[in-house]
Amino acid sequence: MTAYPPRDFIVRPIDPDADGPALHAIFGDEASCRYLTRPATQCVADTVAMMREWMGDGGDINWVVADTPDGPALGRVAIYPRGKNNVWDAACMIAPAARGRNLAVRALAIALVEAFDTLGARRITADIDPDNQASIRVFERLGFTLEARLRGEWEMHIGVRDSLIYGLLRDDPRPWRDWRR
Numbered sequence: 001m002t003a004y005p006p007r008d009f010i011v012r013p014i015d016p017d018a019d020g021p022a023l024h025a026i027f028g029d030e031a032s033c034r035y036l037t038r039p040a041t042q043c044v045a046d047t048v049a050m051m052r053e054w055m056g057d058g059g060d061i062n063w064v065v066a067d068t069p070d071g072p073a074l075g076r077v078a079i080y081p082r083g084k085n086n087v088w089d090a091a092c093m094i095a096p097a098a099r100g101r102n103l104a105v106r107a108l109a110i111a112l113v114e115a116f117d118t119l120g121a122r123r124i125t126a127d128i129d130p131d132n133q134a135s136i137r138v139f140e141r142l143g144f145t146l147e148a149r150l151r152g153e154w155e156m157h158i159g160v161r162d163s164l165i166y167g168l169l170r171d172d173p174r175p176w177r178d179w180r181r
Helices: 016-027 044-054 102-119 133-141
Strands: 010-013 062-065 072-084 087-094 121-129 144-156 160-170
Touching: 010 102, 016 062, 016 072, 016 087, 044 062, 044 144, 062 087, 072 102, 072 121, 102 121, 102 133, 121 133, 133 160
Parallel strands: 087 121
Antiparallel strands: 010 062, 062 072, 072 087, 121 160, 144 160
16 A cells, blocks of 8 residues: 555455444444445344455455554445456445544545556546435545436335446546645
């Protein structure tokens, strides 16, 4: 990982077994999972299993956000390849108790730098439900541009939903470089 200015949180690789109980505060919460393709997990073991499923082959960014290196997970950030042409997808969720600290924007900013500058991403997208105003704000603050609305794109636990596709290219302006935000 690239060195970054000091901050009041850390990002580190996810450990499903160690981080599962804390991440269950997000993935076991119906309100937090409203815009996921599946409903909230029923127990910590289900959250751990989901994290393992999402781990990929290790060539992606799958981090937790925490206050300290050995502290409990406050959230998860992920940037993972779509499998073609150096196009990657980004996602982030922060535990309800940790919201209000701007952790999503700041942790994703670190992951974006890593994806573009170290992993060679050319383009990063975010697929967001149109009603998920918090995620829309996060990605717009990071410089993502709304590129499309895909009607009826997802069959989810809350019904058929549209998708807003946001994109950021490697050469686009990087407003997250201003760490005073």
